[in-house]
Amino acid sequence: MEIKSAISGFKFANQYSGRSWRLGLLIVTVIVAIPVLVIIASLSQPFSSTWQHLADTVLIDYISNSLLLMVGVGFGTLILGVSAAWLTAMCDFPGRKILSWAFLLPMAMPAYIIAYTYTGILDFAGPIQSTLRTTFDWGYGDYYFPQVRSLGGAICMLSLVLYPYVYMLVRIAFLEQSTAVLEASRNLGKKSWQTFFSVAIPMSRPAIVAGVSLALMETLADYGTVAYFGVSAFTTGIFRTWYGLGELTTAAQLCAFLLLFVFALIMAERWSRQRLRFHHNSANKKLVRMQLKGWHAYTALLTGCFIVGLGFVIPATQLVIWASSRWQENLNGAFLSLLLNSFSLAAIAAICCVIVATFLAYTKRVFNSRLELGAVGIASLGYAVPGTVIAVGVLIPVAWLDNKIDFLSRAWFDIPTGLLLSGTIGILVFAYVVRFLSVSLNTVESGLSAIKPSIDESARSLGAGPGQVLKRVHLPILRSSLLTAALLVFVDVLKELPTTLILRPFNFNTLAVRTYELASDERLVDAALPALAIIVIGLLPVLLITKSILNERASHE
Amino acid sequence: MPRRSALLNAALGVVFPLLAFVIAPTLSYGDELNIYSARQESLIKPLLDRFTILTGTKVNLVTGKGDALLTRLKSEGLNSPADVLLTVDAGRLYRAQKAGILRPISSEKLNLAIPAHLRSTENQWYGLSIRARVIIYAPERVDPSELSTYEALSDPSWQGKVCIRSSSNIYNQSLVAGMIASQGMEKTEAWLKGFVANFARAPAGGDRDQIKAVAAGQCDVAIVNSYYLGGMINSDDKGQQEAASKVNLFWPNQRDRGTHINISGAGITQSAKNLESAKGLLVFLANDESQRWYGETNNEFPVRPEVEVSKTLSAWGPFKADQLNVGKLGQYNADAIMAMDRAGWK
Numbered sequence: 002m003e004i005k006s007a008i009s010g011f012k013f014a015n016q017y018s019g020r021s022w023r024l025g026l027l028i029v030t031v032i033v034a035i036p037v038l039v040i041i042a043s044l045s046q047p048f049s050s051t052w053q054h055l056a057d058t059v060l061i062d063y064i065s066n067s068l069l070l071m072v073g074v075g076f077g078t079l080i081l082g083v084s085a086a087w088l089t090a091m092c093d094f095p096g097r098k099i100l101s102w103a104f105l106l107p108m109a110m111p112a113y114i115i116a117y118t119y120t121g122i123l124d125f126a127g128p129i130q131s132t133l134r135t136t137f138d139w140g141y142g143d144y145y146f147p148q149v150r151s152l153g154g155a156i157c158m159l160s161l162v163l164y165p166y167v168y169m170l171v172r173i174a175f176l177e178q179s180t181a182v183l184e185a186s187r188n189l190g191k192k193s194w195q196t197f198f199s200v201a202i203p204m205s206r207p208a209i210v211a212g213v214s215l216a217l218m219e220t221l222a223d224y225g226t227v228a229y230f231g232v233s234a235f236t237t238g239i240f241r242t243w244y245g246l247g248e249l250t251t252a253a254q255l256c257a258f259l260l261l262f263v264f265a266l267i268m269a270e271r272w273s274r275q276r277l278r279f280h281h282n283s284a285n286k287k288l289v290r291m292q293l294k295g296w297h298a299y300t301a302l303l304t305g306c307f308i309v310g311l312g313f314v315i316p317a318t319q320l321v322i323w324a325s326s327r328w329q330e331n332l333n334g335a336f337l338s339l340l341l342n343s344f345s346l347a348a349i350a351a352i353c354c355v356i357v358a359t360f361l362a363y364t365k366r367v368f369n370s371r372l373e374l375g376a377v378g379i380a381s382l383g384y385a386v387p388g389t390v391i392a393v394g395v396l397i398p399v400a401w402l403d404n405k406i407d408f409l410s411r412a413w414f415d416i417p418t419g420l421l422l423s424g425t426i427g428i429l430v431f432a433y434v435v436r437f438l439s440v441s442l443n444t445v446e447s448g449l450s451a452i453k454p455s456i457d458e459s460a461r462s463l464g465a466g467p468g469q470v471l472k473r474v475h476l477p478i479l480r481s482s483l484l485t486a487a488l489l490v491f492v493d494v495l496k497e498l499p500t501t502l503i504l505r506p507f508n509f510n511t512l513a514v515r516t517y518e519l520a521s522d523e524r525l526v527d528a529a530l531p532a533l534a535i536i537v538i539g540l541l542p543v544l545l546i547t548k549s550i551l552n553e554r555a556s557h558e
Numbered sequence: 559m560p561r562r563s564a565l566l567n568a569a570l571g572v573v574f575p576l577l578a579f580v581i582a583p584t585l586s587y588g589d590e591l592n593i594y595s596a597r598q599e600s601l602i603k604p605l606l607d608r609f610t611i612l613t614g615t616k617v618n619l620v621t622g623k624g625d626a627l628l629t630r631l632k633s634e635g636l637n638s639p640a641d642v643l644l645t646v647d648a649g650r651l652y653r654a655q656k657a658g659i660l661r662p663i664s665s666e667k668l669n670l671a672i673p674a675h676l677r678s679t680e681n682q683w684y685g686l687s688i689r690a691r692v693i694i695y696a697p698e699r700v701d702p703s704e705l706s707t708y709e710a711l712s713d714p715s716w717q718g719k720v721c722i723r724s725s726s727n728i729y730n731q732s733l734v735a736g737m738i739a740s741q742g743m744e745k746t747e748a749w750l751k752g753f754v755a756n757f758a759r760a761p762a763g764g765d766r767d768q769i770k771a772v773a774a775g776q777c778d779v780a781i782v783n784s785y786y787l788g789g790m791i792n793s794d795d796k797g798q799q800e801a802a803s804k805v806n807l808f809w810p811n812q813r814d815r816g817t818h819i820n821i822s823g824a825g826i827t828q829s830a831k832n833l834e835s836a837k838g839l840l841v842f843l844a845n846d847e848s849q850r851w852y853g854e855t856n857n858e859f860p861v862r863p864e865v866e867v868s869k870t871l872s873a874w875g876p877f878k879a880d881q882l883n884v885g886k887l888g889q890y891n892a893d894a895i896m897a898m899d900r901a902g903w904k
Contacts, residue, residue, distance in 0.1 A: 054896050054899065057900075058896075058899040058900055059899050120763065120767075124763075124767070124770075125771060125774055125776045126767075126770035126771055126773065126774035126776070126801065130774075131774065140775060141774075141775045141776050148759075150760075150762035150763060151760075151762075228724075228726065229762070229763065230762055231723075231724050231760055231761050231762030231763070231904055233904055237726060240726070241726050241895065243625060244623070244624075244625045244726075244728075245726065245728075245731055245891065245892070245895040246891075246892045246895055246896075247625075247653055247891065247892055248892075249625075249629065326794065326795075327794065389623075389626055392626065393626075393629055396629065396630055396633050397633050400630075400633040400634050400635070401633070403634075403637065404634075404635055404637055407637055419637055419639075420634060420637050420638070420639065423630075423634055424620075424634075424639060499626075502621075502622040502623065502626065503622050503623070503626040503627070503629075503630060504630075505620060506620070507592060507618035507619060507620050507639070508618050508619055508620075509620075510599070514621075515599075518598040518599060518600065518621065519600070521598070522598060522600075522601075522789075524789075526794070526795050
């Protein structure tokens with residue numbers, strides 16, 4: 002079936018303007034991949050003696066800590082995300098509707114912010130431990146309290162804010178899953194948990210993998226949290242090598258190895274599911290949710306409240322407490338321009354990412370060959386690269402191009418052009434697309450994978466070209482996936498810091514930049530207001546899109 | 559489907575204004591002064607605004623991490639719009655100098671005002687404020703007579719009593735680099751071994767966190783930059799004030815080379831288009847008014863010893879600062895990190 006559809010894809014590709022689609026795909030991928038290739042190209046440079054030093058001392062630490070972090074966050078986001086999705090998509094209990102959007106709330110919380118707030122609350126000098134000490138008259142060392150600032154702490158923080166990626170994608174997958182398949186499983190005598198593990202989970206595999214891999218890539222690229230917690234992870238190593246040792250090349254080489262590792266993982270995963278199908282043939286019947294009663298309902302509700310409480314309510318409350326003490330001083334005209342800048346940047350980047358992602362994912366679907374597979378794999382690497390490194394990968398080729406243009410223009414027309422692209426918002430948006438394309442791509446791809454190829458075939462047999470099939474058949478079906486993709490990028494850009502910091506134009510600030518500047522000066526109380534603003538703006542599209550997803554479902558029913 | 563076309567209209571309504579927003583900021587920065595600053599906005603913008611009022615020269619600002627700005631400057635080359643590079647440590651200025659990004663300037667005024675050990679020997683950069691790395695102790699548990707030097711904190715009697723942040727922090731790197739410059743590598747490595755063994759906990763958090771840990775009893779002493787203590791003393795936050803009131807400041811190494819200091823400073827770039835304005839800005843940042851401002855706003859010390867310091871700073875008394883040229887801190891920075899790696903300082 003899959004092979005047949007691939008063959009018909011090729012036929013169709015020859016018949017219609019297949020060549021221009023594939024050429025377009027190549028051009029887009031190459032442009033998006035340039036910054037990543039700049040980093041990988043560093044491997045062709047000689048390896049300095051610093052490598053020996055790293056291998057002798059800290060490299061093992063970097064690698065093992067990053068692997069542990071990945072395993073921990075992988076499990077954390079998987080368990081939190083899938084259970085949240087299952088509860089709200091397949092079960093019914095009091096509070097389900099509220100929880101179904103509340104589960105998304107932690108997504109608006111930048112990882113470094115949640116790290117700051119929990120440290121403020123749980124640290125040795127924080128309110129909880131201080132209260133314990135005064136109540137029981139304990140001193141340092143008299144009692145056990147888990148260290149927030151540790152590898153375990155970092156795993157918890159990252160899992161708490163990254164599980165919504167899994168939740169969001171898996172929830173859509175559960176909702177779009179044919180209820181007939183699930184019913185068949187139940188009719189065959191499987192218990193509900195058996196249905197869950199043997200039918201629902203395997204069928205949602207593309208969504209689960211997409212979500213978890215997003216979370217893992219973000220984990221590998223995270224610098225703020227691990228640096229604040231003093232965990233020597235791979236990213237801290239990259240920056241230590243660059244900033245401390247002054248070895249940009251060695252740092253880029255470290256990063257290149259990280260990228261090769263991620264690329265291998267992505268390819269292995271894609272290869273392993275290449276032969277599998279995840280779409281189903283039955284029509285969407287009205288979804289019958291399992292009615293939870295009694296203590297089952299209470300457990301479901303409590304679990305939900307627990308997750309949302311830890312991931313959002315507690316840290317947000319702490320931020321509100323901090324912000325309320327100082328808001329008058331911090332809320333002014335400059336603050337409004339921060340809001341506008343952040344919002345516009347995030348919106349532009351989200352739109353660009355979704356357009357590029359839809360184009361790539363769709364071209365890959367139509368011409369399902371190794372070329373497309375590899376190209377799309379490379380294009381999605383940017384997400385695993387720490388933002389500052391992406392920025393350098395963007396900066397070097399763009400500045401080179403700018404200087405070349407200036408040189409030629411001087412030579413030919415005697416007109417200096419200066420730097421045309423460097424230091425503009427354009428270069429910033431380009432960097433965001435490079436970094437966050439993967440987020441939108443994964444979402445769009447997992448949406449596309451649920452559409453039967455026979456739909457494409459019928460449309461084509463009726464004479465529609467690839468552009469028309471996309472516009473008239475796929476885009477309407479994909480609407481919620483596209484919105485989700487845009488939302489994910491929007492929120493990510495809103496929280497994005499390091500790329501913005503280095504590439505932005507003069508006199509251009511964003512909420513994340515302001516938050517970081519204050520927090521890095523250890524003025525958490527002042528940092529709370531811009532941090533809250535990031536969360537609030539991030540919440541608006543979350544709510545908007547949850548509503549639209551809910552409506553979508555309602556219209557199916 | 560009317561709902562979808564409404565959505566499309568809304569999307570277009572957003573896209574076009576946003577496109578204008580992307581293209582608009584390609585402004586010319588003609589006679590204005592452009593600054594790349596590692597010093598964060600709130601700690602430099604007020605001074606720049608004041609400069610604009612006095613001279614009429616508009617100042618444009620990008621802030622970021624020192625090395626990232628340095629990379630941006632390097633790749634933009636001579637076409638870079640930047641006139642001035644501001645950093646918060648001497649190491650980055652030294653690195654910029656080595657990369658050939660900074661231009662030597664001859665300014666009698668600056669050379670007279672700023673002591674020789676706080677500027678580059680080739681006049682490529684100048685220190686503008688001093689940051690001292692001091693010992694903080696809990697007077698309840700530590701008698702100041704037990705304290706003397708950084709070196710003494712490697713003594714086994716301090717085992718499990720010392721708090722300090724990660725070795726990824728530039729001020730720790732500079733501290734060790736300064737020690738390598740004055741004591742040599744061998745002595746520094748020996749010191750590091752004993753010092754790291756005395757840590758009360760794995761290094762985490764910032765300098766304020768170390769001060770809080772001393773106040774809460776997790777450790778007896780900590781090494782921090784003095785302006786963080788100043789910031790806590792003058793904080794609006796009750797918790798920070800209270801923590802600050804439970805600790806005292808000790809000036810280390812007063813009987814030998816003096817307390818370790820670093821600078822925030824600036825240099826003029828090779829690409830600078832407005833050389834005279836840029837020089838004017840540096841002179842302005844070194845004048846009495848600006849020098850006092852550093853102390854009042856961020857509890858940093860003036861680079862000019864004759865300038866009066868703020869109340870918070872004068873309460874800590876006068877101190878003897880290390881006279882080592884701060885450029886050395888940059889020179890030995892990589893050696894310092896490798897030594898810290900070998901000693902297992904996370």
